[in-house]
Amino acid sequence: MKIASKAELACVYSALILVDDDVAVTGEKISTILKATAVDIEPYWPGLFAKALEGINVRDLITNIGSVVGAAPADDMGFGLFD
Helix, strand or coil: CCCCCHHHHHHHHHHHHHHHCCCCCCHHHHHHHHHHCCCCCCCHHHHHHHHHCCCCCHHHHHHHHHHHHHHCCCCCCCCCCCC
């Protein structure tokens, strides 16, 4: 599993803040949040991240992930905990 970089995490958290406040996710707005929090990343990350989220309803994505994961069947290992 690849661990996300500081820049990726900063952009994810910024996007989540914007979505929670019902504000469009743009490179400029992500940059504004990062400047306010004094997070120093390469200047291309906010625009790149906003472009990747273009046309995606992040709120629906987050709420649907929980329902899909919760609906997945558990793997049967062929034995019980107290067998």
